[in-house]
Amino acid sequence: MEKVRRWVREDFGLDVGELTPVGHGADVAADVWKAATVANTYAVKWSGAGTNTGHQVAAFLAETIPGVPEPVRTVEGGLWTFHGKKKRLTVTPWIDGVRAAETGLTVAQWAEYGVLLRRVHEAEPPERLRNALPKRSPVNGRIPALAEELQVRLTTRAPEDELEEELAAVWKERQETITGLLSARISEPAGPRVVCHADPHLGNVLVDDRVHLIDWDDVVLAPREQDLMFLLGGMGSLGPTTTEQLTAFFTGYGDVALDQDAISYYRHARALEDVALWAEQALTGPDREGCIDILRGVLGPGGLAPLALS
Incomplete structure (x- = not known):
């Protein structure tokens, strides 16, 4: 999990301490963790499923629709980064x-x-x-x-x-x-x-x-x-x-x-x-x-x- 902490820190500027695997969901192409910083808690997802467009849509919808979680931006202003075999790393606030x-x-x-x-x-x-x-x-x-x-x-x-x-x-x-x-x-x-x-x-x-x-x-x-x-x-x-x-x-x-x-x-x-x-x-x-x-x-x-x- 240390590599995930490093990715989240370098890509999203979040200094994650505790990182807990989340077992829910049927997507075997994805790994999900509950990540805690000193101030907040986040859902970190590393997935090879779906398309990049979904995260763009979520960001657009979250601006006006309560109930759609807004993705956390990367340090460069993006919505995801790639690691491994072109799997997307994304971060959203933990609900x-x-x-x-x-x-x-x-x-x-x-x-x-x-x-x-x-x-x-x-x-x-x-x-x-x-x-x-x-x-x-x-x-x-x-x-x-x-x-x-x-x-x-x-x-x-x-x-x-x-x-x-x-x-x-x-x-x-x-x-x-x-x-x-x-x-x-x-x-x-x-x-x-x-x-x-x-x-x-x-x-x-x-x-x-x-x-x-x-x-x-x-x-x-x-x-x-x-x-x-x-x-x-x-x-x-x-x-x-x-x-x-x-x-x-x-x-x-x-x-x-x-x-x-x-x-x-x-x-x-x-x-x-x-x-x-x-x-x-x-x-x-x-x-x-x-x-x-x-x-x-x-x-x-x-x-x-x-x-x-x-």
């Missing part, structure tokens, strides 16, 4: 709140979250920044091929250990659903595009005296249904679990005419992504058993995969 994925949101907080996400979608970034935004998740391009590779491995090859055997059993049990995801051909929506967080489930929400939406690595310019899909079922406890909660969110968000075809498109894309990436991580680690359990949830009754095919 000393609870994780909504663990505690849920109250009805009032769901409404507040609706207001926050509506403000994100209504933001008008400068033309230069808008033009730089990806139009779809960089992850999506490799997912179909990865899913096909997993299909071959888990249905035709002998498992290498007991956990792979368990994974293969889950895969085969839900083969009809997986085949449906692989064979579906859904046209990409052509509706108006707005700034979308692209992963706004409760795993990326923190709460102290307000609701905060964190982890802006995967920002895209897309129809708002890219984000709203996460609020409309299939996410288990990472989305609204009652009609009252859903109503509260849309009370805050405001009136919107949802394009159901766009919802279907983004729901399918996310379901296939979750199936492929959780299965891959169940093979490679970390937390292989936990990944198999998550995969069961994605594929099982009430999960995102069957909902995407309904």
Whole structure:
């Protein structure tokens, strides 16, 4: 960790004493630490995922939207530096709140979250920044091929250990659903595009005296249904679990005419992504058993995969 302290000191001008690894999050391409100086506490992230544009969008949004953490600038005025194999080092103020994925949101907080996400979608970034935004998740391009590779491995090859055997059993049990995801051909929506967080489930929400939406690595310019899909079922406890909660969110968000075809498109894309990436991580680690359990949830009754095919 000494090298991280040195990077933070040299790049951001912060003299970090205590540096504590943070284990939350599903991004295996990222390392995150809670970093303390004499005066303040920060979240330090070293990641190879997402794009640089996400940090620029977060900085832009933070100027006018409470609940979007403002990145700390480098000593040269930038938003990140590169270390290792072109992995970005970023720093944001530490939010000393609870994780909504663990505690849920109250009805009032769901409404507040609706207001926050509506403000994100209504933001008008400068033309230069808008033009730089990806139009779809960089992850999506490799997912179909990865899913096909997993299909071959888990249905035709002998498992290498007991956990792979368990994974293969889950895969085969839900083969009809997986085949449906692989064979579906859904046209990409052509509706108006707005700034979308692209992963706004409760795993990326923190709460102290307000609701905060964190982890802006995967920002895209897309129809708002890219984000709203996460609020409309299939996410288990990472989305609204009652009609009252859903109503509260849309009370805050405001009136919107949802394009159901766009919802279907983004729901399918996310379901296939979750199936492929959780299965891959169940093979490679970390937390292989936990990944198999998550995969069961994605594929099982009430999960995102069957909902995407309904």
